[in-house]
Amino acid sequence: MDIIVAIISALILAQFIDGRLAFALALAALIGRRLLRHRRAMNEIHKLGLPPNEVEKVQEELRSGDRDAAVQRIANIQEVRRADLLAKGVDIQAMTPEIGGDLKWTDIVRQVLRVLEFDRAGTIIGPGDTVKAASSSKPYGYLLVESPILNQPVRLPIVHRDDFLLAASVFDEPQLLEAVKEKELLVTYAPKHKLPKGLAGTSHALHYVITPRGTLDQYYEVENDMHMATPKPEKIFGTLVWDGEIRVQVNPHPDI
Numbered sequence: 001m002d003i004i005v006a007i008i009s010a011l012i013l014a015q016f017i018d019g020r021l022a023f024a025l026a027l028a029a030l031i032g033r034r035l036l037r038h039r040r041a042m043n044e045i046h047k048l049g050l051p052p053n054e055v056e057k058v059q060e061e062l063r064s065g066d067r068d069a070a071v072q073r074i075a076n077i078q079e080v081r082r083a084d085l086l087a088k089g090v091d092i093q094a095m096t097p098e099i100g101g102d103l104k105w106t107d108i109v110r111q112v113l114r115v116l117e118f119d120r121a122g123t124i125i126g127p128g129d130t131v132k133a134a135s136s137s138k139p140y141g142y143l144l145v146e147s148p149i150l151n152q153p154v155r156l157p158i159v160h161r162d163d164f165l166l167a168a169s170v171f172d173e174p175q176l177l178e179a180v181k182e183k184e185l186l187v188t189y190a191p192k193h194k195l196p197k198g199l200a201g202t203s204h205a206l207h208y209v210i211t212p213r214g215t216l217d218q219y220y221e222v223e224n225d226m227h228m229a230t231p232k233p234e235k236i237f238g239t240l241v242w243d244g245e246i247r248v249q250v251n252p253h254p255d256i
Contacts, residue, residue: 051077096144098155099189105198108156108189110231113145114216115185115208116153118171125168131161140164143187143206148220149228156189156206162246163206170208170248184213185248188233192242203242209249211236219256 054077061070097103119142122134133140139157141164146153158164170176170185188207191200219236220227227235234240236254 096153096155098142098157100157103154105189105200107198109194109198110188110190110233111147111149112186112188112216112219112227112231112233112236113143113147113150113156115143115145115167115180115187117144118142118167119144119155120168123164125165129165131164141167143167145187148217156187158206160200160204160206162204166204166206166208166246166248170210176210176248179210182213183210184216185210186216186236188231188237188240190233190240204246207233207237207240207249209237209251211251211254215254215256219254222256 054073058070058073061067061073099105099108121139121141123140124132126132131140139159140161141158143156143158144153145156158167170180186209189200189205190207191198191205192203193201195201215236235256236251237249238251
């Protein structure tokens with residue numbers, strides 16, 4: 001994940017909505033305090049649509065290694081554009097980007113996210129763990145998630161029956177739900193077989209673990225954000241399981 005993801009997302013969004021809104025929405029979702037970390041961003045930063053003088057300043061800050069200043073500069077411009085859009089009646093803060101729509105599945109493969117909410121979207125669990133979605137053309141449900149790799153919460157569609165059952169097993173169990181309030185429920189999107197565009201195959205792709213609060217931030221702070229460029233969710237989730245008995249893991253002492 002890096003600034004290039006934000007650029008690509010903005011370009012995609014611009015096909016459907018006002019270019020300034022696309023820019024603001026993509027950056028709102030994707031520019032976190034550590035994302036300007038790759039040298040190739042130097043060659044792409046001009047595509048953000050920043051004023052030429054600001055592009056030069058951002059590039060100079062990146063060259064000098066002051067990525068925090070570069071992020072802050074872009075964030076300041078972002079706020080100005082947000083205010084401009086808000087004055088015209090468009091509140092991007094009220095918009096929640098969605099994986100698979102506003103953002104690509106490939107953007108989050110094996111990245112670690114914190115679950116904030118579980119939206120069942122009308123899906124019903126019946127006898128024998130039968131799952132009936134409200135619509136055959138829509139996901140079983142959604143997770144509202146956040147992460148240091150993002151700058152605002154995003155919606156993560158639940159597109160596999162087992163992934164929905166795993167989420168429900170936490171939110172339907174009072175003891176687990178209470179534990180999540182004190183700790184944190186983390187999820188990673190790690191398909192067994194990744195199809196084009198990052199989509200999962202026929203196996204479930206969402207893996208869950210309950211860990212001590214602060215685990216997610218600690219994970220992404222390791223060795224100058226190493227896990228952003230090279231995700232290793234096994235550090236928190238243990239061995240990822242796709243077949244046989246699958247369950248929500250509990251890891252009280254993650255070896256990060």
